[in-house]
Amino acid sequence: MPIPTPFHSRTSQHCYSLNWKDWAGYYTVSAYDTTHDSEYYALRHSAGLIDVSPLFKYEVHGPDAAAFLSRLTVKDLHKLKLGRVTYLCWCDDDGKVIDDGTVSSLDENYFRVTAAEPSLSWFDRQSRGYNVTIEDSTARIAALSLQGPTSRDILASVVNTDMDTLRFFGVVRCRLDATEVWISRTGYTGDLGYEIWVDSRHAERLYDSIMAAGRAYDLLPCGIDAMDVTRIEAGFIMNGVDYYSANHCLIEEQKNSPYELGLDWAVQLDREPFTGQAALRKEKADGAKRVFVGLDVDWAEVEAAFDKFGLPPDLPGHVWRDGRPVYDENQNWIGQATSGVWSPTLKKNLALAQVTAPFAKVGTRVQFEITVEYRRQVVGATVVTTPFFNPPRKRS
Amino acid sequence: MSSRYDVVVIGAGHNGLTTAAYLAKSGKKVVVVERREAIGGLAAGSEFHPGYRTAGVLHDTTTVRKWVIDDLELRKHGLETRKSAPPVFIPQIDGPGYLHFHDPRAAQKEIGAHSKQDAESYRQYRAFIRKISPVFRSVFDEAPADTDSLGVADLWGLGKKALSLRMLGKNDMMEIFRIVPMCVADWVNEWFESEILRVAVAGPAILNTMTGPWSPGSNLNLLLSEILFDSAVAGGPAALSQSLEKAARAQGVEIRTDAAVTRLKVAEGKIEGVILANGEALEAGLVVASCHPKHLFLDLLPARSLPIQFEQNLLGYRSRGVVAKINLALNGYPQFRCRPDFQPEIVRTGEHIDDLEKAFDPAKYSMFSVEPFLDIWAPSVENPTLAPAGHHVFSIQAHFAPHDLEGGWSDARKEEFFDAAMAALNRYAPGIEQYIVAAELSSPADLEARYRVTGGHLFHGEHAIDQLVVRPVPECSRYLTPFQGLYLCGSGSHPGGGITCAPGALAARAMQSN
Numbered sequence: 001m002p003i004p005t006p007f008h009s010r011t012s013q014h015c016y017s018l019n020w021k022d023w024a025g026y027y028t029v030s031a032y033d034t035t036h037d038s039e040y041y042a043l044r045h046s047a048g049l050i051d052v053s054p055l056f057k058y059e060v061h062g063p064d065a066a067a068f069l070s071r072l073t074v075k076d077l078h079k080l081k082l083g084r085v086t087y088l089c090w091c092d093d094d095g096k097v098i099d100d101g102t103v104s105s106l107d108e109n110y111f112r113v114t115a116a117e118p119s120l121s122w123f124d125r126q127s128r129g130y131n132v133t134i135e136d137s138t139a140r141i142a143a144l145s146l147q148g149p150t151s152r153d154i155l156a157s158v159v160n161t162d163m164d165t166l167r168f169f170g171v172v173r174c175r176l177d178a179t180e181v182w183i184s185r186t187g188y189t190g191d192l193g194y195e196i197w198v199d200s201r202h203a204e205r206l207y208d209s210i211m212a213a214g215r216a217y218d219l220l221p222c223g224i225d226a227m228d229v230t231r232i233e234a235g236f237i238m239n240g241v242d243y244y245s246a247n248h249c250l251i252e253e254q255k256n257s258p259y260e261l262g263l264d265w266a267v268q269l270d271r272e273p274f275t276g277q278a279a280l281r282k283e284k285a286d287g288a289k290r291v292f293v294g295l296d297v298d299w300a301e302v303e304a305a306f307d308k309f310g311l312p313p314d315l316p317g318h319v320w321r322d323g324r325p326v327y328d329e330n331q332n333w334i335g336q337a338t339s340g341v342w343s344p345t346l347k348k349n350l351a352l353a354q355v356t357a358p359f360a361k362v363g364t365r366v367q368f369e370i371t372v373e374y375r376r377q378v379v380g381a382t383v384v385t386t387p388f389f390n391p392p393r394k395r396s
Numbered sequence: 397m398s399s400r401y402d403v404v405v406i407g408a409g410h411n412g413l414t415t416a417a418y419l420a421k422s423g424k425k426v427v428v429v430e431r432r433e434a435i436g437g438l439a440a441g442s443e444f445h446p447g448y449r450t451a452g453v454l455h456d457t458t459t460v461r462k463w464v465i466d467d468l469e470l471r472k473h474g475l476e477t478r479k480s481a482p483p484v485f486i487p488q489i490d491g492p493g494y495l496h497f498h499d500p501r502a503a504q505k506e507i508g509a510h511s512k513q514d515a516e517s518y519r520q521y522r523a524f525i526r527k528i529s530p531v532f533r534s535v536f537d538e539a540p541a542d543t544d545s546l547g548v549a550d551l552w553g554l555g556k557k558a559l560s561l562r563m564l565g566k567n568d569m570m571e572i573f574r575i576v577p578m579c580v581a582d583w584v585n586e587w588f589e590s591e592i593l594r595v596a597v598a599g600p601a602i603l604n605t606m607t608g609p610w611s612p613g614s615n616l617n618l619l620l621s622e623i624l625f626d627s628a629v630a631g632g633p634a635a636l637s638q639s640l641e642k643a644a645r646a647q648g649v650e651i652r653t654d655a656a657v658t659r660l661k662v663a664e665g666k667i668e669g670v671i672l673a674n675g676e677a678l679e680a681g682l683v684v685a686s687c688h689p690k691h692l693f694l695d696l697l698p699a700r701s702l703p704i705q706f707e708q709n710l711l712g713y714r715s716r717g718v719v720a721k722i723n724l725a726l727n728g729y730p731q732f733r734c735r736p737d738f739q740p741e742i743v744r745t746g747e748h749i750d751d752l753e754k755a756f757d758p759a760k761y762s763m764f765s766v767e768p769f770l771d772i773w774a775p776s777v778e779n780p781t782l783a784p785a786g787h788h789v790f791s792i793q794a795h796f797a798p799h800d801l802e803g804g805w806s807d808a809r810k811e812e813f814f815d816a817a818m819a820a821l822n823r824y825a826p827g828i829e830q831y832i833v834a835a836e837l838s839s840p841a842d843l844e845a846r847y848r849v850t851g852g853h854l855f856h857g858e859h860a861i862d863q864l865v866v867r868p869v870p871e872c873s874r875y876l877t878p879f880q881g882l883y884l885c886g887s888g889s890h891p892g893g894g895i896t897c898a899p900g901a902l903a904a905r906a907m908q909s910n
Binding site: 067071092093125126128129130272273275278 | 665701707
């Protein structure tokens with residue numbers, strides 16, 4: 001049975017819908033209201049506050065912390081400066097992705113890793129020969145994600161640090177009202193936003209401070225349904241949806257390399273040995289067989305497909321996560337779309353997909369399968385670049 | 397300072413020397429580097445007290461493969477095999493004792509003194525072992541098939557093995573499937589009614605392994621020792637090592653002692669050579685390690701360079717030594733009460749299967765046996781030059797003395813175990829202490845330190861169903877390793893430990909075919 005997060009006493013006051021979801025063993029709000037629309041618009045137009053405490057968190061301490069994380073992950077963490085955060089993934093020996101997350105450099109020889117899945121055993125197993133300690137801090141540290149155009153102003157009004165100096169993917173230790181926190185300029189919405197990390201014992205006080213400060217900036221508590229829409233617009237993949245951890249896959253085809261997930265840029269090959277290095281080198285030389293792409297599904301064709309049955313088109317307002325086949329123009333299977341949604345901001349029907357390399361070029365026309373009245377239909381779609389939505393304020 | 401070779405072999409034990417000789421014979425420039433001051437490793441004799449020598453830490457040479465002796469022409473280099481292996485004496489407290497001959501005709505009289513019926517059963521038992529031997533030999537005298545990427549040759553090999561199994565006929569084939577995972581106690585109980593014969597037959601199954609006769613799977617160890625059994629080498633392990641050394645040198649192998657490897661040179665997953673303790677670099681595209689696989693991968697290679705799954709598999713490889721080696725310098729041959737003046741070459745204590753099991757029990761809980769099970773070889777019976785005239789040497793593998801003894805191995809604990817071993821011997825040979833001129837006991841921790849056998853395991857890892865054939869770990873099947881140019885050739889690879897020379901020979905063959 002799921003357990004409450006450290007913010008439960010606060011989030012439950014707002015959750016009129018009683019629409020809860022189990023996220024990694026915690027009760028989290030799917031949507032506070034009967035639909036998530038208003039929460040989505042808050043994230044894009046003012047600010048939303050999301051309880052992201054269920055994220056798995058690990059504190060890595062010790063003189064070999066950077067060396068250990070560099071062996072574990074696809075990045076050289078010696079290069080990560082103090083007060084910086086980086087996004088990355090980690091692989092098995094065959095170069096297949098186990099999980100993705102962020103690493104924050106919080107102090108000399110002190111890093112925090114976030115993960116989508118329980119990872120302590122995987123981390124521990126690779127720590128032989130490294131002078132490090134690894135702590136699962138998931139329960140000890142609560143986290144809020146404050147996202148949206150007014151998020152900076154909200155924080156600026158309650159923290160004892162200059163928010164303008166906290167750059168994209170920076171992290172800072174500061175006080176928010178009376179509470180000691182870490183604030184990172186990160187998020188899962190592809191917008192201006194922050195994540196605030198706090199000792200669980202002070203979670204409620206933090207929540208109250210932010211909500212009070214946010215009143216003047218149209219801050220709204222947001223559930224993860226709204227966040228899911230924004231992450232599709234941002235082109236962010238999700239473990240367990242767009243790919244599966246290699247540890248859970250039953251056959252090779254289900255596994256993915258970073259190159260197949262659009263994470264090429266994160267892989268730093270030429271350095272000390274790291275897990276998966278040889279396989280990744282080979283894959284880079286040979287070229288990935290599958291490529292992660294964005295799809296813009298033709299709305300006119302969707303309308304026409306429904307119209308054949310005398311039906312109005314079905315707008316996917318919620319993110320769909322059941323995979324759908326993707327074909328070439330001759331109906332040959334070339335891959336799958338793994339999640340997608342109607343983007344209220346872009347007014348586009350978007351999907352994240354993986355297709356075989358020859359079909360990955362931007363502008364390529366493909367066929368996307370939908371179901372109308374229990375009949376399979378194909379509609380056209382175009383390969384486009386991600387992020388679909390990439391506002392300048394994201395990096396501002 | 398650096399020198400260049402085709403092949404560097406780590407360790408001058410019997411397997412290292414075997415591999416070196418094979419590879420040099422095929423034209424390679426080979427150097428063997430040995431950490432200790434002498435060659436031979438666990439098969440080396442040593443003077444443990446002035447005037448008293450052993451023939452090896454391991455003492456059984458009955459499993460040395462004939463085809464290796466022939467391939468390397470070891471007879472030209474001084475190796476002699478005995479007509480037959482010496483019988484094993486099982487002394488009794490109240491009874492005549494039992495001298496166990498391998499050959500059923502020779503055994504008839506001795507068995508008959510204990511059970512008429514068992515004399516016939518033993519003949520049938522030997523016949524059965526003879527019948528199933530080809531199947532086991534086809535597994536243990538050949539490199540394991542590469543199940544990852546089966547080639548035509550592998551399929552052919554597998555087919556041959558399957559055929560040899562099928563040729564047995566359905567009943568015998570099913571019998572093999574039935575008996576391999578059994579505990580040895582159940583199996584010998586099926587065959588024999590006399591307890592002394594049961595214990596004589598079952599004994600080899602638990603030598604050097606973390607098993608008692610009632611442990612599942614222990615029967616496989618018995619079958620292995622039965623099937624590989626052959627005549628012994630005259631002069632024991634030390635003589636074998638000497639002839640291997642001569643054969644290797646004759647092929648042009650350079651052997652360096654006092655040459656400890658401190659680390660392997662690796663670049664981009666490829667072996668480039670070894671670095672010695674004196675700083676010297678030996679460059680070679682091929683390195684073959686006869687040392688314990690855990691020592692190789694966990695001590696000699698950079699900790700942070702092993703593939704993670706491989707490292708996990710390797711860490712799980714069981715190598716918990718259970719034997720303390722006792723060498724006794726004796727001023728005469730001790731008197732066994734049941735057969736005064738009898739001077740057997742091999743003696744094993746324990747009159748009942750449960751004596752062996754009781755000796756094993758404490759090992760499970762990291763304690764040593766209250767009454768140890770002793771496998772005693774007296775090499776001075778065959779070779780009197782090992783001790784002063786009229787004097788003798790007992791080379792004893794004392795079971796069970798677990799490596800991870802609770803509280804650790806201190807001098808006091810060693811003394812305690814030595815006393816327990818002597819008390820066990822004293823029950824059969826009263827007054828043994830009066831014969832002792834000098835004694836030496838090496839705990840598994842000592843053996844680990846001296847021979848770099850991780851866990852002090854004299855077979856370089858437990859012999860168990862899951863650790864044979866796929867040995868030490870799946871990635872190293874067929875002597876390969878995750879590092880290009882690095883191969884295994886020691887007891888921690890197929891077909892396992894003891895003095896067979898098979899891993900060394902099969903590894904060399906596998907390398908040649910690559």
